[in-house]
Structures are given as C-alpha cells and as structure tokens.
Amino acid sequence: MDDRIMGMLLREVARLHLQMQRTSIACCSGTTSTQCFILTELGRSGTITLADLGRRLGLDKGWTSRAVDSMARAGLLLKTASDTDRRTINISLSPAGEARYAELNQALNEHSGRVMRWIPDADQHMVHVALRLLSEALRAEAASVPATEKQEGSCDDGTELSCCEPC
Amino acid sequence: MDDRIMGMLLREVARLHLQMQRTSIACCSGTTSTQCFILTELGRSGTITLADLGRRLGLDKGWTSRAVDSMARAGLLLKTASDTDRRTINISLSPAGEARYAELNQALNEHSGRVMRWIPDADQHMVHVALRLLSEALRAEAASVPATEKQEGSCDDGTELSCCEPC
DNA sequence: CGAAAAACGTTGCTATTGACAACGAAGCGG
DNA sequence: CCGCTTCGTTGTCAATAGCAACGTTTTTCG
Numbered sequence A, B: 001m002d003d004r005i006m007g008m009l010l011r012e013v014a015r016l017h018l019q020m021q022r023t024s025i026a027c028c029s030g031t032t033s034t035q036c037f038i039l040t041e042l043g044r045s046g047t048i049t050l051a052d053l054g055r056r057l058g059l060d061k062g063w064t065s066r067a068v069d070s071m072a073r074a075g076l077l078l079k080t081a082s083d084t085d086r087r088t089i090n091i092s093l094s095p096a097g098e099a100r101y102a103e104l105n106q107a108l109n110e111h112s113g114r115v116m117r118w119i120p121d122a123d124q125h126m127v128h129v130a131l132r133l134l135s136e137a138l139r140a141e142a143a144s145v146p147a148t149e150k151q152e153g154s155c156d157d158g159t160e161l162s163c164c165e166p167c
Numbered sequence C: 001c002g003a004a005a006a007a008c009g010t011t012g013c014t015a016t017t018g019a020c021a022a023c024g025a026a027g028c029g030g
Numbered sequence D: 001c002c003g004c005t006t007c008g009t010t011g012t013c014a015a016t017a018g019c020a021a022c023g024t025t026t027t028t029c030g
Helices: A003-028 A033-045 A050-057 A061-073 A095-116 A121-144 B003-028 B033-045 B050-057 B061-073 B095-116 B121-144
Strands: A077-081 A089-093 B077-081 B089-093
Touching (some): A003 A033, A003 B003, A033 A050, A033 A089, A033 B003, A050 A061, A061 A077, A089 A095, A121 B003, B033 B050, B033 B089, B033 B095
8 A cells, every 4th residue: 555645645634624623613612622622532531630631632731731720710620639649630521511522522523424424325334444443543653652752862863864764 | 324433533533643743743854734734735736826825724824924934934935926916926845845845745654654554454445545535525525614604604593502503 | 668760730931823903015897 | 097805914912832840749669
C-alpha cells in the first residue's frame, strides 16, 4: 500500500473534520474546541484526575489546569479532592456539564450523520470498520513512540531530508 | 448505521492524528502546523491567490495574510503581483519552500506509514477506500452547508437540545 | 526509618493561532 | 461616474498552548 496516498488522505480527513467540527461546536454554545475535548473525554471516561486528563488529551498540565479551572468556574465541572491521594484532584462533570456534554454530542453526531449521508449505504459498514481499525492503530502508534522519543533527540545527524525516522 | 459510534470514531481519529502530526512536524524543522497546511495546500494546488488560500484552508484572510507574509520573509514563499488583477497577489512556493514541502511530506508520509503498519495487510486496501470515501463525503458536506449557513442564523427557535440542525 | 526522587496541581511568562473589524486600493455593474 | 464588492493589510483581542518554577504530597530506595 502506498504511504503517500494514505498520508494525504488521512491528513485531509483530519483537517476537514476539524474545520467543520469548529463550526459545529461554535454553533451550539459558548463552548470552544478544547473545552469540547475536555467535556467529551470526561463524558466517556467518567471521573479522572487532572494529570490523567491532560495526558489523555496530549495537553500540557498547566494549560489543562487553567482550562479545567475556568470550566469549573463556569459551573460545568466539579473539582473534588481525592481521599486516597491528597495531591490529586478528581475532575467530573457537573449536572450542567452532563447537559452540555449531551448537547455537544448530539450536535457532533448529527454532523457526522450528515457526512455519512454522502456515503452509499453499502459502504457505510466498511467505513465504520476502517475507522475503528484506524483509531486503534493511531492509539497503538501513539503508545509505542514515547518509549524512544525522549532518548534520541538528535535528529540532526547528517542527512538533511531524511529527518524524523531515527528520532 | 449508528451515528453515535461513527461520530466518536471520526472525532477520535481526527484528534489523535492531529496530535501526532504536531509532533511529526515539530521534529522536522521550525514549521508549525498551520505553516504545514499552507505548504501542503500550495504544493498540491500550485500558485493561488491569498484569498483563495484562506478559503481553501477555512482560515481568516487576515491571519492568512500574516502567516504568508512571515513565511515569505523566511524565504519559503513568493508573493508576485498578478498582471490581470492589480488587487490580487499570487502565492507560490519558492525553491526553499518546495524543499520544505518535500521534507514535510516525507516526514508525514513516514508517520502515516508507521500508523498503517498497525493495520493488517489484508485490511489496508479497505482502509484506503474508506478514507477516500470519507474525504469526498467531508468535502461534499462542507460544500453543501455554506449555501444555507448564513441565511438562517437563528438557532434558538425553541427546543434547547436540538440545536445545529436548522442552522 | 529517612532522604532523594517523582508526581501532582498551581501560577507566571511567553508564543502561536485565529477571529473580527476597519481601512485603502482596485475591479465591476449600472 | 457612483455604488458595491473583492482583495490584501493592519490593529486589536481572545483562545490555545508550551515551558519553567514552585509548594505539597507520595513513592522509592539506601
């Protein structure tokens, strides 16, 4: 299989989706795209700690702390101290956050449904299976890289074009 | 087909891909992700005007102007006045921009190749076809929405949860 | 046990990203 | 010629995000 075509397709899909997602989110409420990510992650994972949330979203913990704080001030999230580890804080959706999560989910699902309507019914199952495979592959690749990404930070060994493959 | 699962999968794929793309890009050179989008769009489309570039990427023309300007100062892009329309400016890749484009493409393709290695060979063709269908569906949906998005900006007609479907 | 190391959450600082509005220049239709 | 639109630039502002430093707490290991 040709990596070039695959790469372009994957990039195109990600870019187009993100672009349209922005408009979908903006339409619904004052929720910004990062707040949307936090809401959906909490809605799926339930109560998790702040550091865990940042790790799952691939965001800096400082930025995550501020974003969570502002959303807690807005009444969307609850910050409760853990009783087993006094360092950690458990983040969860407040009732208002649950409602916003449901609202957001509906808007985004409605949007993806509109996109799906452009795909023939006979192919929809295939697209579904392919997306599942892709998400698993992306997660697997993401999990496999960090083991070696911090040790070899050279990336300037000699060849000027073939970067990124040793690092 | 269930829109909910589809929506979650699509969002997950887009989010994970974008996140990993950032690290791939950062590894290569000083190019940021938006600059990457500009480079890839110019590499694919050839010489286009600034307004067109902004429209294709879904970005504000002001921001596009500044981004293009900084990349032109960095020697990656060329801004040449049009001879038929004195308002427009044609943006194109300089030789250095072409090189950066090739470099970037290689890094990103290498990355998508790594992701694809997590998918069984027997399924790769299916994923390829599915991605092609998806990108076409996203483009079709993106092209069909703007016709009605500006006229009906109400979105607060009555039902509190079913937003985004009339607007 | 007790010191060193690590993890956690907060805060300050900075840079990037991007939208919106206003403006002058230029084309276009009447 | 006059109004309208488009184009590119610039100013301003907010959201996004990373990095470093810090104090607190937990874990690890000698």
